Amino acid sequence: MKIRDVIPDIPVSDIEASRGFYEDFxxxxxxxxxxxWVARFTSAETGAHVQLVTKDATAPITPVLSLKVDDIDAAYAEAVDRGLDIVHPLTTEEWGVTRFFVRDPDGNAINITQHRATEDRE
Known part of the structure; x- marks a missing residue:
C-alpha cells in the first residue's frame, strides 16, 4: 500500500465555531x-491541511487520522490478511470515497480511503 496523503481528523463540537481559528489564526x-459533519481546511501556500469532524455520518466511530492510499482494495485485503480489527467495513460512500476503518495497536481508529475518481486522474 502506498500512502498518498495523511490528514489529521480533529474532533470538534461545531465546525462553524472552529472555522475562524483554523482559517484565520x-x-x-x-x-x-x-x-x-466533516470539513477540510487547507493552506493555499503550503497545501498543509486538517479535517474537522463532529461525528462520522456513516461509521460507528470517528477516526483520528485519514490516510489516502493508492489501492484501497489491496489495503483492505492486507488488513484482513493481517487479522487487523476492522471497525468500519470497506464501503463506497455517497460522497465518492471508498474507505474502511482499522484500529491501530492502541485502539485509535484510522480511516483508510481512496477517492477513485480523483486518484484515477492523477
Whole structure:
C-alpha cells in the first residue's frame, strides 16, 4: 500500500465555531469541502491541511487520522490478511470515497480511503 496523503481528523463540537481559528489564526484558509459533519481546511501556500469532524455520518466511530492510499482494495485485503480489527467495513460512500476503518495497536481508529475518481486522474 502506498500512502498518498495523511490528514489529521480533529474532533470538534461545531465546525462553524472552529472555522475562524483554523482559517484565520492557523492560515488554513481554503475550505476544500464541507459535508456538515466533516470539513477540510487547507493552506493555499503550503497545501498543509486538517479535517474537522463532529461525528462520522456513516461509521460507528470517528477516526483520528485519514490516510489516502493508492489501492484501497489491496489495503483492505492486507488488513484482513493481517487479522487487523476492522471497525468500519470497506464501503463506497455517497460522497465518492471508498474507505474502511482499522484500529491501530492502541485502539485509535484510522480511516483508510481512496477517492477513485480523483486518484484515477492523477
Amino acid at each position: 492557523l492560515g488554513l484558509g481554503t475550505e476544500e469541502f464541507n459535508l456538515g
